[in-house]
Amino acid sequence: MQIYRANIIFTPESRRFEVLPHGYIVVSDGKVEGVYRALPPHLADIPVTDWGDRLVIPAMNDMHVHAPQYRNQGIAMDEELLPWLQNYTFPEELKYADITYAEQMYRRFVRSLWRHGTMRVVAFASVHLESTQLLMRLLDQAGMGGRVGKVNMNRNCPQGLCERVEDAVAACETLVAEFERKDSRVRPIVTPRFIPSCTPELLQACGEMVRRYQLPVQSHLSENHDEIALVKELEPESRHYADAYDRYGLLGQMPTIMAHCVWTDGDELEMLRQRGVMVAHCPTSNFNLASGLAPVRRFLDAGIPVGLGSDVSGGHDFSIFRMMVYAIQVSKMHYQRDKSCAFLSLAEAFWMATKSAGSFFGKVGSFEPGYDFDALVIDDSELLIDETYTLLQRLERFVCIGDDRHIVARYCQGRLIPEP
Amino acid sequence: MQIYRANIIFTPESRRFEVLPHGYIVVSDGKVEGVYRALPPHLADIPVTDWGDRLVIPAMNDMHVHAPQYRNQGIAMDEELLPWLQNYTFPEELKYADITYAEQMYRRFVRSLWRHGTMRVVAFASVHLESTQLLMRLLDQAGMGGRVGKVNMNRNCPQGLCERVEDAVAACETLVAEFERKDSRVRPIVTPRFIPSCTPELLQACGEMVRRYQLPVQSHLSENHDEIALVKELEPESRHYADAYDRYGLLGQMPTIMAHCVWTDGDELEMLRQRGVMVAHCPTSNFNLASGLAPVRRFLDAGIPVGLGSDVSGGHDFSIFRMMVYAIQVSKMHYQRDKSCAFLSLAEAFWMATKSAGSFFGKVGSFEPGYDFDALVIDDSELLIDETYTLLQRLERFVCIGDDRHIVARYCQGRLIPEP
Numbered sequence A, B: 001m002q003i004y005r006a007n008i009i010f011t012p013e014s015r016r017f018e019v020l021p022h023g024y025i026v027v028s029d030g031k032v033e034g035v036y037r038a039l040p041p042h043l044a045d046i047p048v049t050d051w052g053d054r055l056v057i058p059a060m061n062d063m064h065v066h067a068p069q070y071r072n073q074g075i076a077m078d079e080e081l082l083p084w085l086q087n088y089t090f091p092e093e094l095k096y097a098d099i100t101y102a103e104q105m106y107r108r109f110v111r112s113l114w115r116h117g118t119m120r121v122v123a124f125a126s127v128h129l130e131s132t133q134l135l136m137r138l139l140d141q142a143g144m145g146g147r148v149g150k151v152n153m154n155r156n157c158p159q160g161l162c163e164r165v166e167d168a169v170a171a172c173e174t175l176v177a178e179f180e181r182k183d184s185r186v187r188p189i190v191t192p193r194f195i196p197s198c199t200p201e202l203l204q205a206c207g208e209m210v211r212r213y214q215l216p217v218q219s220h221l222s223e224n225h226d227e228i229a230l231v232k233e234l235e236p237e238s239r240h241y242a243d244a245y246d247r248y249g250l251l252g253q254m255p256t257i258m259a260h261c262v263w264t265d266g267d268e269l270e271m272l273r274q275r276g277v278m279v280a281h282c283p284t285s286n287f288n289l290a291s292g293l294a295p296v297r298r299f300l301d302a303g304i305p306v307g308l309g310s311d312v313s314g315g316h317d318f319s320i321f322r323m324m325v326y327a328i329q330v331s332k333m334h335y336q337r338d339k340s341c342a343f344l345s346l347a348e349a350f351w352m353a354t355k356s357a358g359s360f361f362g363k364v365g366s367f368e369p370g371y372d373f374d375a376l377v378i379d380d381s382e383l384l385i386d387e388t389y390t391l392l393q394r395l396e397r398f399v400c401i402g403d404d405r406h407i408v409a410r411y412c413q414g415r416l417i418p419e420p
Helices: A067-072 A081-097 A101-113 A129-142 A164-181 A200-213 A227-235 A241-246 A267-276 A283-288 A296-301 A320-337 A346-359 A392-403 B067-072 B081-097 B097-113 B129-142 B164-177 B200-213 B225-234 B243-246 B266-275 B284-290 B296-301 B320-337 B346-361 B391-401
Strands: A004-011 A016-028 A033-036 A048-056 A062-066 A117-122 A145-147 A186-188 A215-220 A255-262 A280-281 A307-308 A375-378 A407-412 B001-015 B015-030 B031-036 B048-058 B060-066 B118-123 B144-149 B186-188 B217-221 B257-259 B278-281 B306-308 B375-378 B409-414
Touching: A004 A346, A004 A392, A016 A346, A016 A392, A048 A346, A062 A067, A062 A255, A062 A280, A062 A307, A062 A320, A062 B048, A067 A081, A067 A117, A067 B225, A081 A227, A081 B067, A101 A117, A101 B031, A117 A346, A117 A407, A129 A145, A129 A164, A129 A186, A129 B320, A145 A164, A145 A346, A145 B001, A164 A186, A164 A200, A186 B067, A215 A241, A215 B118, A227 A241, A241 A267, A280 A296, A280 A346, A283 A320, A283 A392, A283 B144, A283 B320, A296 A307, A296 A320, A307 A320, A307 A346, A320 A346, A320 B284, A346 A392, A407 B048, A407 B320, B001 B346, B001 B391, B015 B391, B048 B266, B048 B346, B048 B391, B060 B067, B060 B278, B060 B306, B060 B320, B060 B346, B067 B081, B067 B118, B081 B097, B081 B225, B097 B118, B097 B129, B118 B346, B118 B409, B129 B144, B129 B164, B144 B346, B164 B186, B164 B200, B217 B243, B225 B243, B243 B266, B266 B296, B266 B391, B278 B296, B284 B320, B306 B320, B306 B346, B320 B346, B346 B391
Parallel strands: A004 A048, A062 A117, A117 A145, A145 A186, A215 A255, A255 A280, A280 A307, B001 B048, B060 B118, B118 B144, B144 B186, B217 B257, B257 B278, B278 B306
Antiparallel strands: A004 A016, A016 A033, A048 A375, A375 A407, B001 B015, B015 B031, B048 B375, B375 B409
16 A cells, blocks of 8 residues: 655546645555545554655546657648648558567657656557557556557558458457456557548458457547548448448447547537547647647537547647647637637546546546556646645646656556656 | 858748758858858868757747736636736736836746747836836846837726826836847837727827837737727727727837737738738737637738747747747648638748748848847757658757757857856
């Protein structure tokens, strides 16, 4: 049992911060046993790790990120989605056939997540089995968790990224055999890249993998008008893009996360709601690729779970704290046009990044009893100009203007995670 | 005479980077004498400061920032413009009647500019003469330059921020006497806060100051619908917001910079063009205060000069590099809705932040002959994953994901500027 003392902040509900000034978190077997304003008498003999005036908050979850686009972070922001894939993304992903290259990059990728306080990810790897296994092992060795998908794709892409359906199925079996155990920190996820990259046969096979191994699903949905038009052309019988996934058993039959959903509305939105599909909102990427402003308030109003994603390298920034700022900004552009569409509060953005996102991994993202102790210790003393900021103002300042320099400790499942 | 060697990047035109790999900049008497791919023979005997593989770029100019809102950076992002002024901004600015408080904050403010590579500013101080003088002296002592405005305001604000017109005029005389010399690095600028804060008498007096002392003007223009409606009510005879300034001689009679211009179009846009008014585009602030997406492409198409502003604390970030990213993102949201409205290239955003903005101060923001040597040396080695990035990709990565850690030297008017 460990006891930590600090200024504790988390969001048990979407609109409410729980704040315990100089409170105590009791952790047992990697899980939160409870938070206390004063230490209960029966715990009085256990030594307390005192973080002084620092903040302790749940760790970040990045719900959509492309690991093999690591090298392209912060470049090539001058194209929209489809040409950007052809000209920048696919050429880089081709390199991951080379396991040596993959190892160099994936080690850096895992370190970048760590630096920015992200302890869990839902990540796309590339189409290559070996380098996907490597990424999963590196994340696991680092003590970090999440779901990693070997990408499935076999059309509208360069030769070297096209797989055969039978190889896709065999690769899935291999990954399941190595990683799909209840206690694994890092587990597989079925990952059809998106409808334009997958033939009906491959989508069918993906649906089969989901059913057979009871695996979750991640993909992209309704990011961009050209993409949506292309999907309509490729799947003319589907009512909409989400329905195209659904027809293959890839929309909520098992837990499903769909990135972007910028143009999701009407019947498509209703389908996400009914199926409990989580939206990975990637506001920076949606700006950079000129996709648009995702209607997050409408998702929340409908009860659709939402997490935040960096979408590196469509997004240029690994920081999920910056994604909170961007998510609020996007919501303010909706609000500006329609004052009945309330913009996101800091509590809501924080909740999306922590408890809402974390629900994809189990009990993750909060400090309520039974939750995994995934946490960051924030030393914001450099950002404090005077003594009169409230704890929530200190959090807001860290979210807006802090960076990796201010994260002084990271925990995942109760373990202190050193730099990988 | 000094000679520097590095990877030189600047924008002599809005759409064109000039890139000299391992080139030479010759600086004489604080001004650029020339840039060279190889050192001319007649300079062969002069010692060269070799920055190796680092980048050297023009320093940043922040064309709109509120110095006395320093403490509020990164908080209070849950209000729109008018209530935000009442609830957060004015209470903080009231404290600047206390010169001791002002000194503590303004020292930090100047250091923040420096850290982020901003060597010139067009800043709002507060209504207080003494603390404005102090800020100007601190900037000057730091070796940095710009225009600083003692704010003029006398209505719709708390008692302690309301000035008498005769005091406003006397304060202007004092500032002109101390600072308005041709060789001053830091000079005054007439600064009516905005129409709602100034009675017709005060606006009249501001126009008088401009004429009498040949001073430039800064203010806010068409930021927000409620504000625009209020101006219409207060100045019913004006055709639009810009016209309201114009009637008092505050719109281009001398060099003028107007922040925001989010909703400027039609006749108002044409008036800015005719008067050569510079727009200070503050994209982060426009998001945070739910103002909207400023039509920068239309300003550029019309030949209206545009610079970038952090607008701290409406904006939460001092980095003009981040403002470039945000400016491109805003332009992509316009492009997403109207494909004929081309989004900003990195070259254009960089040019706005350097040569376009710098024109407000004279020959500033470029490395062409005769320009002041305002420069930053960037060590991006930590950001380099391999040897294959082009110099422009290295610049793009620094702009997107670099920070103050990567700025290793700062020059203003040829002088190395130490941390203030």
